Amino acid sequence: MWYFVIISFIILCILIFEFRFRKPDxxxxxxxxxxxxxxxxxxxxxxxxxxxxxxxxxxxxxxETEAKGKLAIRIKAHISVAADPENLTELVRAGxxxxxxxxxxxxxxxxxxxxxxxxxxxxxxxxxxxSENLTNELNKKIxxxxxxxxxxxxxxxxxxxxxxxxxxxxxxxQRESARIHEETQKEQLRARIAAAKAENEAExxxxxxxxxxxxxxxxxxxxxxxxxxxxxxxxxxxxxxxRKLQLEFDEKEMALLKDNPELMLLSPQMTRxxxxxxxxxxxxxxxxxxxxxxxxxxxxxxxxQTYLQSMLQNPKAKSKKTDGK
Numbered sequence: 001m002w003y004f005v006i007i008s009f010i011i012l013c014i015l016i017f018e019f020r021f022r023k024p025d026x027x028x029x030x031x032x033x034x035x036x037x038x039x040x041x042x043x044x045x046x047x048x049x050x051x052x053x054x055x056x057x058x059x060x061x062x063x064e065t066e067a068k069g070k071l072a073i074r075i076k077a078h079i080s081v082a083a084d085p086e087n088l089t090e091l092v093r094a095g096x097x098x099x100x101x102x103x104x105x106x107x108x109x110x111x112x113x114x115x116x117x118x119x120x121x122x123x124x125x126x127x128x129x130x131s132e133n134l135t136n137e138l139n140k141k142i143x144x145x146x147x148x149x150x151x152x153x154x155x156x157x158x159x160x161x162x163x164x165x166x167x168x169x170x171x172x173x174q175r176e177s178a179r180i181h182e183e184t185q186k187e188q189l190r191a192r193i194a195a196a197k198a199e200n201e202a203e204x205x206x207x208x209x210x211x212x213x214x215x216x217x218x219x220x221x222x223x224x225x226x227x228x229x230x231x232x233x234x235x236x237x238x239x240x241x242x243r244k245l246q247l248e249f250d251e252k253e254m255a256l257l258k259d260n261p262e263l264m265l266l267s268p269q270m271t272r273x274x275x276x277x278x279x280x281x282x283x284x285x286x287x288x289x290x291x292x293x294x295x296x297x298x299x300x301x302x303x304x305q306t307y308l309q310s311m312l313q314n315p316k317a318k319s320k321k322t323d324g325k
């Protein structure tokens with residue numbers, strides 16, 4: 001009985017001492033068939049397994065290298081890495097079987113980054129080196145993962161690039177300042193040119209609109225003149241027709257009076273003379289004739305005189321004939 005209790009106690013102590021529960025931020029790796037694998041269970045034996053951090057591991061990189069022309073430069077970069085579950089064997093090979101294997105593997109990555117930056121900087125001019133340019137170069141050459149180191153790269157970026165010589169930094173600053181001033185002047189000139197061009201275009205449009213307005217006014221005047229001309233022609237034609245009709249009427253009236261002189265006494269002119277003679281016996285009667293009636297009045301006057309002479313002569317002739325008898 002006591003033997004069974006002692007054995008159970010020993011087994012319980014061994015379990016408590018040997019087995020551990022995996023934390024949510026840990027990866028538990030172990031060896032199986034000559035390969036390093038990830039263990040999925042929450043319980044693991046600590047002497048047969050290795051818990052490693054499953055979170056990102058950040059490192060700061062400060063390095064010095066040379067740009068084209070043997071000009072010394074300082075570069076500051078930042079990287080963050082994590083274990084690649086698909087390449088755990090390579091991770092153990094790069095960092096060893098210990099809890100700090102992620103830090104050791106990241107050190108190998110830093111060496112790779114330094115070599116990449118050194119090769120790129122030695123062939124580039126110092127004024128063309130920038131944080132963005134170097135970051136793009138690292139992302140292009142290294143990528144998002146390094147399978148031979150068993151690492152996943154969470155982020156990699158170059159924070160700053162500056163010459164080691166302060167005088168070069170000052171010269172670059174002066175050059176950049178001059179470039180900015182030049183670009184500013186160019187922008188100002190471009191703005192002035194654009195404003196002048198816009199003003200010129202506006203004046204051309206205004207002149208064109210004024211010209212179009214003048215053409216429309218001329219067109220309207222021509223149209224109005226044409227309409228007035230047509231109306232004048234119509235008035236002239238109507239006046240000619242009216243005068244022709246009046247002339248024909250006058251000719252017929254004169255012919256009628258010529259054939260029948262006694263009808264002259266019934267004409268308006270004779271009526272006026274008669275009325276004037278009745279009202280003013282000893283006064284001179286003035287009969288006003290319109291311009292159209294002027295010629296007609298003169299003809300009527302002549303005909304009246306002829307008719308009166310004939311009337312006067314006829315009684316004398318009749319009296320002579322009577323005396324002769």
